[in-house]
Amino acid sequence: MSMEIIRFGYVPLTDAAPAIIAHELGFAAEEGLELDLMRIGAWAQSRDLLGAGLIDAAHMLVPLPVAQAVGLGPVLPPMDLVMFLSQGGQAVAVNQDIAARLRAEGHGFNFNNARAAGQALRRVVRGPLRVGVPFRFSTQAEIVFHWLEASGFGEEVRVVTIPPPMMADAIDAGEVDAFCVGEPWPSFAVERGAATLLLTGRAIWMSPPEKGLVLRRDFTAARPDTTGRLMRAMWRAGRWLDDPANRGTAADILCRPHYLDLPPELAERGLRGRLMISSAGETRQCDDFIAFHRDAATFPWKSLAALFAARMIRNHGLDPAPASQAAMDCFRTDLYREHLRPAGAGLPGASLRVEGAIDIPRLVAAESGQMILRPDAFFDGRLFEPPSAT
């Protein structure tokens, strides 16, 4: 049988795992696909290559296609997010000076209390606070903005973009005071002695969707069969990845020289949820630190597109109604249902919901039978109502 080749762009991060595992363990081949994996250096590059048709599919920051949809990027053909590839996987880190002041203040670095960490940070930081994120339109930026605002920070916060591999250097050189980035880069910075980890992304928002599978809209329309096969390959790779017994093997595969090219021990921390938070060797166990599949982790709620769009609308003075609509239109719950129904994915009854309303795993009615939804509460009880759910 001849394989259909899909040029697949990924940025070397722990959460590129579904694509790499789909390729290495045959989930793509089972669907008759050969993934031509292309390592990409910048999120803007991923967007541009996809727009120009030089790659067919991309592992991309969830808010990036939203930014494109609301007109905050270059003029390129429309692109859609067809499923999430991961939830969580981020950590917030502070420089050693702030870490020392937090400790002196009695903060215990328990790593899971965003309210306590935010209040403690508020007490020890006088003056400006510069926070590094990997991209302007990233889940990390949303997490940081929300957490700092809710903790009483205001104008003094400056969020700046730093490429993840340079995050450790940037905090070491004093370019930023803190950062929020995906694994393995927080662990890398700890290993280098440049930073202490303060919180997981999940401590701020229990279900922060991190990466998605993004395709051009004309591709999904012209090649529905291929789109479905690619989605099923990613979905099954995610299922394999969410078996705790497979996480060690996943770390070994991901860290090979042509993928992440790092010691497997580093990627294993995030994948096993056992993070070393300081160079003194203190570790914290965080269950479900990163998820690829479980409890409808891959379902691309349209309300989440609206949530990310809301901040873009506010910061860039966009017309709210058309921007929210364009954002929700690019999260393709219709394709998710069509292509993952045959694989047996749980399908929620609705595609919109109030975000932040679930604080423990919840059993809900599904398209057929029942399914469990992941908790998605924010640390401060924030609720987000999408425009058309009201």
Added chain:
Amino acid sequence: MQKRLSIVLIDPDEHRAGPIVEGLKEAGEYDVHVILEMTDLASKVTAFRPDIVLIDLASPSRDVLEELALASGPLDRPVAMFVDHSDEQLTRAAIEAGVSAYVVDGVRADRVKPILDAAIARFHMFQRMRAELAATKAALEERKVIDRAKAILMRARGIEEEQAYALLRKTAMDQGRRVGDIAQQIVMAAGLLI
């Protein structure tokens, strides 16, 4: 008279930056500044107050420029990404060549085009040079493997160099493979056997 356009080229590779600057100077009268070092990039770029910023499409530091392009404070000049939005062909040509351009709002498209054209041409030339260099390296590597395979055959079968090469070539032709591949197999097999 129009003010000269100020161009910032961000490229940590001096060997590439040089020819690109030359290409830009041939294309017109511009003030060209090169940034080789990526740390604290945003403030370096802002300090030059450029009209146009050129950077490798694949550079991780591009994401830093994306942020600059979106800044719209009262003192910042708005930056449009890429070239004039109507020119999709030029955008595509730039993406294919691996160059991305950030253009300050208000710079006319006809003033941007010659700059982009020059940059695209030099990026292509550099890609070609890099591909040629890689091919030369591979050829040299293959040469070495063939020499080792010949030496193995000469020792094992007591034949002269010319005969050894003839044997390699005949085997390759019979099997429809490249001489280099056959040589590689001989070297590998010899490594196991001897």
